[in-house]
Amino acid sequence: MLGFLLRLLPFWVREPLLIAIGSVLGVRIMYLAVRDHDRVAAGLGVVFLVFTAIRVHAVIRALRARRNPSPTASADGTAVVAAAQPQAQAQAGTGSRPRPDTPEKEHNAWGQAVAAVAVFGALGAALWVGPRFMPSGDNAPKPASCSGGAHEELPxxxxxxxxxxxxxxxxxxxxxxxxxxxxxxxxxxxxxxxxxxxxxxxxxxxxxxxxxxxxxxxxxxxxxxxxxxxxxxxxxxxxxxxxxxxxxxxxxxxxxxxxxxxxxxxxxxxxxxxxxxxxxxxxxxxxxxxxxxxxxxxxxxxxxxxxxxxxxxxxxxxxxxxxxxxxxxxxxxxxx
Structure with a gap:
């Protein structure tokens, strides 16, 4: 039922939501697994982090496709030019802008996904290691408790x-x-x-x-x-x-x-x-x-x-x- 409801959501709502839930649960479960030395919890945390990495990869690909749309193809396979012919000739007369000699290097989507998971892993490690090095209020002296006379026989x-x-x-x-x-x-x-x-x-x-x-x-x-x-x-x-x-x-x-x-x-x-x-x-x-x-x-x-x-x-x-x-x-x- 929950999966069906998630599928009804738009892509740009569903995917960020899944990434947020997966990252929070993954980091939290990994923190508890490291603290309690629980291998089962560690495996579950890895599953959540891998799931989050896959969703991040899908979002990156969608963003790249939206940023660089491919030209629309006609039925016979030839590309359709969106601009009118006279306008194209005018642009040809003025000349095209010079482009860099070296082509722009494309980003690796899987690399970005791994980097995102690494960031969440670093946050989890900080949550786990931080309490050991940060000063704690437990160092304050505890008040004295009542003692003496508790187990004495009453006169x-x-x-x-x-x-x-x-x-x-x-x-x-x-x-x-x-x-x-x-x-x-x-x-x-x-x-x-x-x-x-x-x-x-x-x-x-x-x-x-x-x-x-x-x-x-x-x-x-x-x-x-x-x-x-x-x-x-x-x-x-x-x-x-x-x-x-x-x-x-x-x-x-x-x-x-x-x-x-x-x-x-x-x-x-x-x-x-x-x-x-x-x-x-x-x-x-x-x-x-x-x-x-x-x-x-x-x-x-x-x-x-x-x-x-x-x-x-x-x-x-x-x-x-x-x-x-x-x-x-x-x-x-x-x-x-």
Missing amino acids: KAYKNTPRPVTGEELCKALNRPDLAELLGTPEETATTASSTNNTAPLTDGKVAQPEAEVTFDTYTVNVSATYNELSTGQYVKLMKFGDEKDVKTLTVLGRPAVLSSDHTMKLEINLGSGGSGGPVGEGPLARTLSVALDRKDRGGYCDITVWSTSGALPNDSALLNIAEKVLPRIPERPAR
């Missing part, structure tokens, strides 16, 4: 806590593709991402406290969830007796929240003969957003902390934007 405190989030879940919620953009450094890529299923200190392992941390060149972001009985309101009152600075209460996604600043702890570990280590001073300043685990503030909170080694901090809006992305991934604490 007993997690089994006694209704619907607790795990460190791995926190890491997946925090390590978002747009986290660097939320921090104001969209050109950076996460270098490390980790998570743990810890318990809160000074609770004898009875309070679940999972956490996750993602590090960039500029900032480090830490998210933790503490499943204790301390409400955000009580937490704000305790800040009056601590070293927190720039305390600011607010509401995030309908939950009580508080912003505060405090220095991180700088640790030094001595692996010498003494094997001692411990805190030796204050680390860089960190900004923390603490949000209640539920709208009614029944107890427990989620901390989102950001700091940098240089001491620079992003705007508070960055912490709020991160909280709006992470908090929906943490189940609200049910009523007890």
